[in-house]
Amino acid sequence: MIKESYDYIAFENKTYFYFESTGNQGIIRKVIVFTHREKNLWNLAFGDLGKGEIDDSIVSNNHDIVKIISTIAKVVYEFSDKFPSREIFIHPVDEKRKKLYNHVFRRNYEAINLKFHIIGTVNNKEEDYSTEKFYDIFKLKRKFVQ
Amino acid sequence: MKNNEKDKSMTFEEALQDPSLAHIHESILYLQKTPFSQMFPKKNELSLTSIVEMEARNLFMENPNLPIKKVITTIFEPLTDDISAPLVLKLTQKIIQQWSKLTATALKTNEVVAAH
Numbered sequence: 626m627i628k629e630s631y632d633y634i635a636f637e638n639k640t641y642f643y644f645e646s647t648g649n650q651g652i653i654r655k656v657i658v659f660t661h662r663e664k665n666l667w668n669l670a671f672g673d674l675g676k677g678e679i680d681d682s683i684v685s686n687n688h689d690i691v692k693i694i695s696t697i698a699k700v701v702y703e704f705s706d707k708f709p710s711r712e713i714f715i716h717p718v719d720e721k722r723k724k725l726y727n728h729v730f731r732r733n734y735e736a737i738n739l740k741f742h743i744i745g746t747v748n749n750k751e752e753d754y755s756t757e758k759f760y761d762i763f764k765l766k767r768k769f770v771q
Numbered sequence: 772m773k774n775n776e777k778d779k780s781m782t783f784e785e786a787l788q789d790p791s792l793a794h795i796h797e798s799i800l801y802l803q804k805t806p807f808s809q810m811f812p813k814k815n816e817l818s819l820t821s822i823v824e825m826e827a828r829n830l831f832m833e834n835p836n837l838p839i840k841k842v843i844t845t846i847f848e849p850l851t852d853d854i855s856a857p858l859v860l861k862l863t864q865k866i867i868q869q870w871s872k873l874t875a876t877a878l879k880t881n882e883v884v885a886a887h
Contacts, residue, residue, distance in 0.1 A: 634785075634792075634795070634799070636799060636802075636803070637802075637803065641799075641802055641803070643795060643798065643799055643802070645795075654795070654798055656798075656802060656810075658802075658807060658810065658811070660807040661851050662818065662819070662822055662850065662851065663822060663849040663850045663851070664849050666822070668807075668814070668818045670807070670810070670811045670814050672810070672811065674798050674801075674802075714818060714822075716814060716817055716818040716821055718813050718814050718817060746821070746825065749821070749824045749825050749828050749869075750828070751825065761821075762821055
């Protein structure tokens with residue numbers, strides 16, 4: 626699951642992470658944010674940091690998608706190691722990202738499933754994740770909370 | 772950035788001490804002072820909408836006769852306080868729509884069952 630990844634900086638008690646993607650488009654500043662939604666539910670958000678704003682719908686096309694996904698995965702594990710009782714809510718902002726996230730979960734199901742219960746949502750109905758299905762939203766619950 | 776395979780992360784305080792990272796201090800300061808709803812407005816609305824719709828469904832499963840006022844307050848109560856007024860209105864509408872839809876579906880199902 627976690628292959629080559631970017632170095633990153635964690636701050637705000639490991640709820641904000643900053644890294645730089647390097648590729649044919651140059652250096653692109655990236656941010657990953659976990660924000661509290663309700664109870665123990667935390668929303669994972671990710672985007673490009675432009676001049677004074679973040680764009681989470683942009684496709685950077687820096688030809689480093691695998692490295693970026695690996696960096697996000699590493700950050701998710703780090704966040705969850707620090708806060709194992711927090712559930713992570715992943716909501717794609719568009720169809721393109723929905724397809725990408727479904728692909729990532731399907732391909733890496735076994736690795737993710739070792740540490741997390743994966744819950745998928747289709748039409749506002751939550752269910753245990755199945756690699757056979759296409760989901761709108763994903764939720765990660767850490768297994769074996771200490 | 773720090774290039775250590777064993778520990779790739781560093782804290783903000785460590786980053787501030789590193790002169791090679793001066794160019795990103797401004798970005799990090801921006802992130803620290805900007806609320807999530809401004810950073811990710813679309814995702815903020817989408818995720819809150821999904822949460823309230825899912826909670827409405829869960830509540831309906833528990834008690835379909837719950838008064839709508841109670842439905843709305845129960846769903847809003849655990850949400851964080853930083854939701855803007857326009858978004859509170861939108862989310863309230865979503866809850867009412869979802870509840871009405873679930874009620875209508877349940878009534879239809881009951882009618883079908885009764886007819887048989």
